[in-house]
Amino acid sequence: MYNGNILEKLCMDQMKRIFKSIPVEAFQRYENELNIIKEGQAEKIYIFLAQIVKYVKQNQLTVYVSGGGYSFIAYLLGITEINPLKPHYYCAECREIEWTPQVTDGYDLNKKQCRKCGRMKIGNGHDIPLIDKKIIGAQYSIQVLQRDYETMIQYINNISLSLKMEMEMERKVNSTWFVFPGHQCPKIIIEMSRRCTIMENYYRTTGERWECIPMYNSEVYPLFGHMESNECLLRGLKIGVPRSFSELMIVNGFGLTIGYDKYILSPDNTRRKIMKKEFIICTEDLIKVLSFYCVLQKDIEKLTDSFKINSNLEKVSSILSKYELPEYAIEFCLLPLGPFYIKAQMVENSVWSYREAWCKEIWNRRRHVY
Numbered sequence: 001m002y003n004g005n006i007l008e009k010l011c012m013d014q015m016k017r018i019f020k021s022i023p024v025e026a027f028q029r030y031e032n033e034l035n036i037i038k039e040g041q042a043e044k045i046y047i048f049l050a051q052i053v054k055y056v057k058q059n060q061l062t063v064y065v066s067g068g069g070y071s072f073i074a075y076l077l078g079i080t081e082i083n084p085l086k087p088h089y090y091c092a093e094c095r096e097i098e099w100t101p102q103v104t105d106g107y108d109l110n111k112k113q114c115r116k117c118g119r120m121k122i123g124n125g126h127d128i129p130l131i132d133k134k135i136i137g138a139q140y141s142i143q144v145l146q147r148d149y150e151t152m153i154q155y156i157n158n159i160s161l162s163l164k165m166e167m168e169m170e171r172k173v174n175s176t177w178f179v180f181p182g183h184q185c186p187k188i189i190i191e192m193s194r195r196c197t198i199m200e201n202y203y204r205t206t207g208e209r210w211e212c213i214p215m216y217n218s219e220v221y222p223l224f225g226h227m228e229s230n231e232c233l234l235r236g237l238k239i240g241v242p243r244s245f246s247e248l249m250i251v252n253g254f255g256l257t258i259g260y261d262k263y264i265l266s267p268d269n270t271r272r273k274i275m276k277k278e279f280i281i282c283t284e285d286l287i288k289v290l291s292f293y294c295v296l297q298k299d300i301e302k303l304t305d306s307f308k309i310n311s312n313l314e315k316v317s318s319i320l321s322k323y324e325l326p327e328y329a330i331e332f333c334l335l336p337l338g339p340f341y342i343k344a345q346m347v348e349n350s351v352w353s354y355r356e357a358w359c360k361e362i363w364n365r366r367r368h369v370y
Helices: 003-018 024-039 043-058 072-076 132-136 146-162 194-206 221-225 231-239 245-256 267-275 283-292 297-305 313-320 327-333 343-367
Strands: 063-066 088-091 096-099 120-124 139-144 168-172 175-179 187-192
Touching: 003 024, 003 043, 003 072, 024 043, 024 072, 043 072, 043 146, 063 194, 139 146, 139 194, 146 175, 146 187, 194 343, 221 231, 221 245, 221 343, 231 245, 245 343, 283 297, 283 327, 283 343, 297 313, 313 327
Parallel strands: 139 187
Antiparallel strands: 063 139, 088 096, 088 120, 168 175, 175 187
């Protein structure tokens, strides 16, 4: 069977399992991504990644996958748990969704009872725009325990042979890179990770998988005010303790982006910016603001490409002077920032931060083991 047909069947079968009636928005996103993948001749890559996920689940390996959060097809295939659709409620019993335009992120939604079946609906969807080059030019990091490292490398080699895929392998310190011919194809990195040790400890003690930790417990957010955190998250917490998942993404974005501390005058000022949605935290936020104020596409590309260390601020200022932009957008664009992240990375980092907080604080107090 042609690879494109296999990919279509895998995705359609999964959508039929998830939805009683496939929403127009979900099908359109799937079709748009599929066309991009076909044009980039990357169908086999996604089948390849789906095979890896299947192997991991069948063998109950402790694996953490990052990358792919911008792709609905990657979500359908189980490659990522990040759902890029707009925020919504989902009932697993009725298999129906309810769109919620009043919130920024689906993880900000509290559980609520389904009127049809009585089961609790949960929030999902992160409103991640489709970026063509990210779909076919992705980099996936598959983080494993040391004991599973060589096993995963061998399995990936076996899959590439069975799918007749050309692949170059490069071993580095504590990681192995798999590169596929053609600049549009993604890279897959296998690496040993501390994160998997945390996930494994959690599973051994509770019998629960890491990905089953619920994302709707509001008790978690105040914990960021006093918990031990990594340097990056501590830098982000300078703007204040998050009150929701969407605010946790802002905290993570602030911590990850070099030079962002110059953008923050005080936590109170930051809170006002957040409430008024005058806060740019990722590439997509910037594109959204610039597009709203009718900035030409060529200038949007120049501005978004400029967010790296030692960017040419004179060039940026020259472009900005052609448009009537809000003060907060101009202020942001003139900051020497770098590197700048996409929204999917903010979501992935925030999901990890949330679950780690759950383990370190709430679960630790109840179980007395970490």
